[in-house]
Amino acid sequence: MIHRSAFWLLLSYIALRLLAMIPGVAGETFRGLSIVALVLLIVFCVPLIWRFVFGRLLWKVRNRLIVTYVLMGLTPVVLFVTMALISLYIFSGQFAIFAATAEVNDELAHLSSDNHDYVLHLAHVFAAEPHLHAVTLPEAAQAVDENPGFEIAAFQDGQPVTLDPAAVNAHDMRAVPDWVSSGFRNVVLDNGRLYLRAVNSQTVNGHTTTVISSLPLAKENVSRIAQGLGQVAIIPGVDFDEEDQPEPRRNGKIRLEMNPVGKGENGVTVNGRELESAVRRTAIVGGTLPPREHFYDIPVTFYAPLMTEDWVTGKQHQTYTHVSSRPSLLYLRLFNTSLRVAVFVREALIAIAVVFGLLELLAFLAAMRLNRTITRSIHDLYHGTLSIDSGDFGYRIQVKRNDQLAALSQSFNSMAISLERLLEEQREKERMQNELAIAQEVQANLFPRGHIALPMLELHGICVPARTVSGDYYDFLLFGESGLGLALGDISGKGISAALLMATLHSAVRAYRFAGEELILDGTAAMAIPSQQQQGEEELECGEFFEEPAKILGLLNRHLYRSTQPEKYATLFLGHYDGLRRRLIYSTGGQLPPLLLRADDSVTRLDSGGTVVGLIDNVSYEQGTVQLATGDILVAYSDGVTEPENDFGEFGEERLMEVIRQHRHMPLETISEQVMQSLRSWIGDQEQPDDITLVLARQR
Structure with missing residues (x-):
């Protein structure tokens, strides 16, 4: 669509350019329409050129490298040359201004030196003859011949003194301004004219003689300053009214801006305003700009403020020096x-x-x-x-x-x-990942599912694997309406092997506990029949054996020891809760002892038990019994909860219990989430070091 529009615009432009050759108003109209068609053609050609350059021309790496080499090779050169030329121009302009200013300062120094000699001569004459009203100053006659317009004003104790020859007297200067001090030399503005002026005073026998020498800045003087530089122009009278002053001037600052060539009338702006043509006409111009010596001998033009003071008020006056020179002149001067x-x-x-x-x-x-x-x-x-x-x-x-x-x-x-x-290895890896996903799903089904609780006991458990599958284990087994089996374990190692051993341990615990439940049920039924009473008593006694956590740990230890590798073992906590008696019978096999947070905020450690399960054969375990009161919270956990470290050390049991103590009146799910959040904050950006398992139970 774009290329078709560009094609028809091209044809239209050609036709309109031909029709523009018709004389008269019609030709002017077609010429204007051709310009509009050209602008539209350029607008439509830009995306076409962009598409061609980046879609075809730069598709090949060869062309991209050529463009890259051109940009990398020429761009720094162009930038360097441009920067060098700009710096050279600025340096040349500053050097020209410096040279012109130095010439002005030399003239002032020469004028001040002569003025100092004059005041010494007059002071000694008045010391010898105090009542003289006219003094001959022969040295001034030569100064008048060399510098047209040169004038001297002399004062004895503030009263004017007439000098001889008469041509040297400054008749318009009848008093010394209050702000002027001895040793003053500068460019001043007096009655609309610029002067090089020097003031010196000398006190002899209590009488003070003051001499003021003035040399007007005329074309002859400026030409002498511009000798060897080109053309120098001194532009006075660029002050503005206070209400017209831009903000930088009101703050005591002066802003001088160089306009580009062709902008404004004179190419310079002072304090944001262009110099008026009337002011430019008052400029004092001296010297001439010679023709160029070679093609790069371009004119160098620069403006700079010239320190000028108003003779009557002593305030600074805005005067600017304009220097036009050439590099060849500045080079020879350098x-x-x-x-x-x-x-x-x-x-x-x-x-x-x-x-x-x-x-x-x-x-x-x-x-x-x-x-x-x-x-x-x-x-x-x-x-x-x-x-x-x-x-x-x-x-x-x-x-x-x-x-x-x-x-x-x-x-x-x-x-x-x-x-x-x-x-091929990737396919094998994907197969293993699928199997791991299936193993993770199977393991998730081994943990208690749904909400499990007793009327007198709240329960909650969570397991967060460090890897895809977990080596930690917890389980809740309900026995009737008031009995509950608690289990929490940690398998040595991580990954698949720990997960398989965890499944074995899970199955063994459930098998032993459910076997005991079946024996108790069968024994109770047999006791109801007189002929089977003895058999029922045996079954009841055997079933009660499986309700004792210490004996179940012994059976599990023998089972794991004989069915696993020697280095494989597990830590396990088993508990049997009797809801009617509010009693917990427990035994700990190498597992971190669970903590019982009492209603009065005291903590009881449940540490009865023995060594780890599956490492040593024929190990016996102790069991303990604890009575639960309303509000007591049982906290069982794996080492993944308390052992994570950062720069401040381990998370520890104290922090765990502090979090639970702060939120003990909240639901167990909320308490568990607070513990997990504290653990995540403690671990930070580090990888989770171990499986995290937490079981909470609260007596109602």
């Missing part, structure tokens, strides 16, 4: 002590520029040669990847060089050889 050195430096700089240009050309040619080598290797790799993608794992790249690109081609060949093997 090397005015040795022209041979100047010529040598210039020729050396030209030679260095030529050498740099040749080096840049050689670098570009070398880059193009390297470009062909890189693109050829990329071409081979591209076709190789297409072959591999199509299933041709036998494709090989011919390697003829000995560099990193050749090593890359060899790596591609090695990749093609090992790719099929890696794909």
Whole structure:
């Protein structure tokens, strides 16, 4: 759509340009329409050019590298040359301003030196003859001849003194301003004219003589300042009214801006306002700008403020110095002590520029040669990847060089050889991951499902694996309406082996506990029949054996010891809760002792039991009994809860019980979530070090 529109716009533009040749109003109308068509054509061509450049032209790596080399090679050169030219222009302008200002300061220094001699001469004359009203000053006559307009004003104790010759007297100066002090020398503005002025005072016998020398800044003086620089213009009268002052001027600052060529009338803006043409006409211009010596001998124009003070008030007056010079003049002024050195430096700089240009050309040619080598290797790799993608794992790249690109081609060949093997390993890995997912699902079914509780006891358990499957284990077994079996264990190791042993332990615990329940039920039924009373008593006695956690731990220890590898073992806590008696019978086989948080916030450690299960044969275990009161909370946990570490140490039992104590009146699920949140904060960004299992039970 875009290319069609661009095509018809091109035809329209050509037709309109032809019709624009018709004379009269019709031709002007068609010329205006052709401009509109050209603008629209450019708008439609931009996306086409963009699409062509990035879609086709730069699709090949060769073209991209060429563009990259051009940008990397030419852009720094262009930027460096541009920066150097800008810096050179600024330096030249600043040097020209410095030279002009130095000339002004030299004139002031010479004027001040002569003025000091005048005041010494007059002071001694008045000391010899205090009542003189006119004094001859022959040295001033020569100064008037050398500097047209030169004037002197002399004062004895503030009263004017007439000097001879008469031409040297400054008749308009009848008093010394209060703000002027001895030793003053500067450019001043007096009655709308600029002067170089110096003031000196000398006190002899209690009488003070003051002499003021003035030299007007006329064209002759400015021409002498501009000698060897070009053209110098001193522009007075650029003050603005206070209400017209921009904010920087009101803060006592002056902002001078150079306008681009063609902008404004005079190319300079002071404090945000352009100099008025009337002010420019008052400029004092001296010197001339000579013709250029070579093509790069461009004019250098710079403005700078000139320190000027109002003679009546002493306030600073805005006067600016405008210097137009050429690099050749500034170069000769810089090397005015040795022209041979100047010529040598210039020729050396030209030679260095030529050498740099040749080096840049050689670098570009070398880059193009390297470009062909890189693109050829990329071409081979591209076709190789297409072959591999199509299933041709036998494709090989011919390697003829000995560099990193050749090593890359060899790596591609090695990749093609090992790719099929890696794909086979990937399929095997996916199969194992599927099996792990199935194992995780099967293990999840081993934990208690749904809400399990007794009327007199709240229960909650959670297990968070460190890996896909867990080696921790907990279980709740209900016996009637008031009996409950509690189990919590931790298998040595992690991963699949621990999960398989956990499943074995889970099945064994349930088998023993359910076997005891069946024996108790059968024994109770047999006791109801007189002929089977003895058999019922035996079954009841055997069933009660399986309700004792210590004896079940002994059976499990023998079972695991004889059915697992020697290094495999488990820690296990078993408890039997009797809801009618509010009693918990328990035994701990190497497991961290559960903690019983009493209603009065005291803690009881349930540590009766023995060693780990499955490591040593024929081990007996002790069991303990604890009575539960309303509000008591049983806390059973694996080492994954208390042993996580950070820079402050282990999480520990104290922090665990503190969290539970703070939230003890909340539901058990909420307490468990608070513990998990505290653990996550304690571990931070580290990987979970071990399986985390927590079982809570609260007496109602």
